[in-house]
Amino acid sequence: MTPRAIVRAALERGLDMIAICDHNSARNTAAASRAARGGSLTVLPGIEVSSSEEIHILGLFESDEAAEQMQDEVYARLPGQNDEDVFGYQVVVDEDDQVEDLDQRLLIGASTLGVERVVDLIHRLGGLAVASHVDREGFGIFGQLGFIPDNLELDALEVSRLADYQSVRARHRQSRDYALITSSDAHYLEDIGVVSTRALMAEPTFQELKLALTSSDGRRIVE
Numbered sequence: 532m533t534p535r536a537i538v539r540a541a542l543e544r545g546l547d548m549i550a551i552c553d554h555n556s557a558r559n560t561a562a563a564s565r566a567a568r569g570g571s572l573t574v575l576p577g578i579e580v581s582s583s584e585e586i587h588i589l590g591l592f593e594s595d596e597a598a599e600q601m602q603d604e605v606y607a608r609l610p611g612q613n614d615e616d617v618f619g620y621q622v623v624v625d626e627d628d629q630v631e632d633l634d635q636r637l638l639i640g641a642s643t644l645g646v647e648r649v650v651d652l653i654h655r656l657g658g659l660a661v662a663s664h665v666d667r668e669g670f671g672i673f674g675q676l677g678f679i680p681d682n683l684e685l686d687a688l689e690v691s692r693l694a695d696y697q698s699v700r701a702r703h704r705q706s707r708d709y710a711l712i713t714s715s716d717a718h719y720l721e722d723i724g725v726v727s728t729r730a731l732m733a734e735p736t737f738q739e740l741k742l743a744l745t746s747s748d749g750r751r752i753v754e
Contacts, residue, residue, distance in 0.1 A: 533628040534559065534566035536720055541572055544724030548735035550714075552577035552589050555605050555638045557598040558623045564595060565626035573735040579663060580605055582646040587663035587670040589689060590653040593737040597656040604652050608644050611637035646672070650683055659686040659741060664716065665706065666694035679705045687712050687744050687752075692726040696754045710744045710752050729753040 541549050551560045551574060560576035567574045576598035577591045592598040613621055613635050621634040644652070653660040665688045668674035672688075679685065687710040690699050696711045712728040730752050732739035742750040 534563040548573040550575040550577040557602040561595040589661040664691040
């Protein structure tokens with residue numbers, strides 16, 4: 532799962548846009564963007580934050596700088612150090628797939644940021660806040676809380692490859708108030724593009740995706 536390999540796999544599977552969303556970190560997003568430079572693939576910088584309630588929230592951003600600022604907020608609230616014998620190496624690489632560093636923070640764990648604070652920080656940095664794999668019991672907002680708080684301003688809900696939009700809308704009434712997207716949540720190259728979201732947009736950009744999630748100006752997510 533190196534930048535060049537991810538970009539190559541995404542292009543081979545006919546994807547127009549992907550997001551790099553490592554757990555509690557954005558240190559590999561800029562390298563992936565540089566690896567895709569000059570080609571037809573758009574790479575959105577992102578981060579998958581684990582809140583103090585152990586709810587996963589995706590932050591999608593227009594710039595690497597915004598994603599890195601979000602990372603700084605998360606890093607300041609991550610307790611513990613990584614145990615490489617238990618959780619493996621947390622590798623930071625450049626656009627040529629060369630290892631630059633090993634992150635020693637406990638990225639697999641939960642931050643001390645509450646879910647409302649996570650969403651607020653994402654929006655303050657101009658990002659989109661998406662609740663991850665809401666159909667799953669583990670780390671999904673319905674599984675952890677049972678509902679979406681009224682003051683939680685999510686931009687969309689993500690459905691995992693294990694479910695479909697119709698079943699999620701039938702099971703969780705609140706999901707009918709949000710745009711639904713689906714992604715492969717790929718941890719291995721062979722999983723990239725197993726499922727994907729189709730959207731009507733003028734071009735594969737962050738701003739167009741933002742319009743599609745709100746069904747604005749003729750853009751929309753195709754369910």
